[in-house]
Amino acid sequence: MAVPISQLVQLTQSNIHQLASEVEKLKSSQDEIVIRVIDSEGVSYKNFKVSLTDDLYLTSEFHTDQIPTPAIEVTLSDVRGSASTLNNAISNLSRHLNQTDDALIEACRTGNSQTVKELASKGANVNKKDPKNVHCAPLFIAAKSGSLECVTCLVENGADVNIENDEKLTPLSTASYRGYIYVVKHLLTHNAVADGAKDAPFTPLMYAAMAGHNECVKELLLKDSDIGIKGSNGDTALSLAARYGHNIAVNLLIERDDFGFSENFDIDAIDENGYTALSLAASEGHHECVKILISKGANIDIKNKNNYTALQCAKSKKHTKCIKLLENQMGTSSYKSSLNPLSGVLFHNVGYSNLN
Secondary structure, three states: OOOOHHHOEEEOOOOHHHHHHHHHHHOOOOOEEEEEEEOOOOOEOOOEEEEEOOOEEEOOOOOOOOOOOOOEEEEEOOOOOOHHHHHHHHHHHHHHHHHHHHHHHHHHHHOOHHHHHHHHHOOOOOOOOEOOOOOEOHHHHHHHHOOHHHHHHHHHOOOOOOOOOOOOOOHHHHHHHHOOHHHHHHHHHOOOOOOOOOOOOOOHHHHHHHHOOHHHHHHHHHOOOOOOOOOOOOOOHHHHHHHOOOHHHHHHHHOOOOOOOOOOOOOOOOOOOOOOHHHHHHHHOOHHHHHHHHHOOOOOOOOOOOOOOHHHHHHHOOOHHHHHHHHHHHOOHHHHHHOOOOOOOOHHHOOOHHHO
């Protein structure tokens, strides 16, 4: 028989065990009931058909023009006085759906795109977060595994491209950190926020710069990722690239040619300990980064909270190549003129003429 739309019941995890009492109210006038199953965030599952006889069995996804989708159809052959039986059946159904969602997480983790497609088509919740893994959603897991096929399938089936885990990380963040450029491009094409979640420890650009994934850095810059944003410790994308010695990323971040500067970009931005990108590079012995930063006008005189300049940072770690570069810079005419208050020229502005 056709099921009246009025008999739709909203079912969530919080009221799943109240269904039996609802059935008691309806059974006198109805032989069939339609249940719309949604999760705690209001995300609906797809259609499943459930027949309730002496035993519960779950058939494949079904379609009907008479019932709004997604829905679960429960056929009641004889539920008079059998509310507990129906309650157990629905509990079993919930368990089945949870197992399907767990299977989706595992398929994303292993990059099994075929299984992801099958589970998504059978109603697995593509936005359900894994409580065992800082509440990462399937799309985050797929992006982390680098499977473009899984990512594509999930996005096509309604996955939220900007979904966050408990650490405020998005799928774009993890793909950027791991250098999965095709995943990064796909997410950005489908409206992923280039700067990631608000209040996240780092932006996707910071993760890409920190790991030295230059293609990801380029792509994020092309999508107007803000290079001036500071992370939780005052880090910028530039300071992270310099700290870890990624000279190509350093150059990409300070060149204007294709990307342009953020309005709040500062080559001499300091972190919570007073380090600039230059002093971090000098402290870690990354002489190529030091060379680039000097050539672009980084201020060599800024002192950190320990009252160390970039040169003193290099000397404290005995990084001879960095020491030589910084000492040579101190001997240049441009540096000497920056020490003269009458010159009207500050050193850290030197080197920007080719960018204006």
